[in-house]
Amino acid sequence: MTTTENTARMQRPVARVITAHRQTEGGGFVVRRPFPTAGVDQLDPFLLLDEMGPVDYGPGEAIGAPDHPHRGFETVTYVLDGAMEHRDSTGAVGVIRPGAVQWMTAGSGVVHSEMPPENVRRAGGRSHGFQLWVNLRAEDKMIPPRYQGFEADQFTRVDLPAGGKLRVLAGEVAGARGPVETTIPVTYAHVSLVAGDTVEWDVARGETALVYVFEGSAEVNGSDAVEGQLVVLDRSTGGVDLATGGSAEVLLLAGQPLNEPIARYGPFVMNTREEIMQAFDDYQAGKLGTIPAPGSGIDRG
Ligand code: MN
Secondary structure (H helix, E strand, O other): OOOOOOOOOOEOOEEEEEEOEEEEEOOOEEEEEEEOEOOEOOEOOEEEEEEEEEEEEOOOOOOOEEEEEEEOEEEEEEEEEOOEEEEEOOOEEEEEOOOOEEEEEOOOOEEEEEEOOHHHHHHOEEEEEEEEEEEOOHHHOOOOOEEEEEOHHHOEEEEOOOOOEEEEEEOEEOOEEOOOOOOOOEEEEEEEEEOOOOEEEEOOOOOEEEEEEEEEEEEEOOEEEEOOEEEEEOOOOOEEEEEOOOEEEEEEEEEOOOOOOOEEEOOEEEOOHHHHHHHHHHHHOOOOOOOOOOOOOEEOO
């Protein structure tokens, strides 16, 4: 599973290292965004990666993203600190707590809100998490919306020999499989790496493979990356080897490219401009629904 020996494993070349920029989103919170960025519209099948925080909110300061629609892709929220309350037009209500993931397939369309819960708005505190957008195949863009919620203890966790930790949310890393049922094959893992630990990650041939360092510094197939940098691996064959001289917190992402045309505008990601216009028309006509009043929802954790 892990080794400190130098093996003859094939390593994918590093294609590029992207330094994330900062951007304001939702109700005005600042995110660190590796992509999309200048010259990188998407990293097929991934459309966006946002790191929310870490930020320390005072009482009354925490903000989120009030009611907005999505169609044609999936939003994946992973919370490390603080909490996010989700409400959507299917009636789902859930609080995403530290270590938990919400994998939302917007499909044909939902309206949702992503807000700090009332106790966090009142008391403030540290907020830190990620949102990933995963594209859907043309044939799946209008599938019914689906919501999968996972608590921290549901993820496959591997203790690395020198004290690091690997948590697999989806797909397989170093022999450990995550519980999320993804619509297209996707790997998503969080590694807390310390000196002396290595992770050997085998990525299926032709898949996009990304390593985002959000704390400390890591060596990715021999290239150094520091906090706020995304390493994009070449889409060839071979694996990804991770190590650190100090400590590092990293996300691993892999997925099969869809190689389909993309038309995106704000919260909608389709294949053609006509489909985007249709999404706006449907949203304005109320066809994506509205969020039921608080208290009437189905608690799906
Ligand atoms: Mn959203």
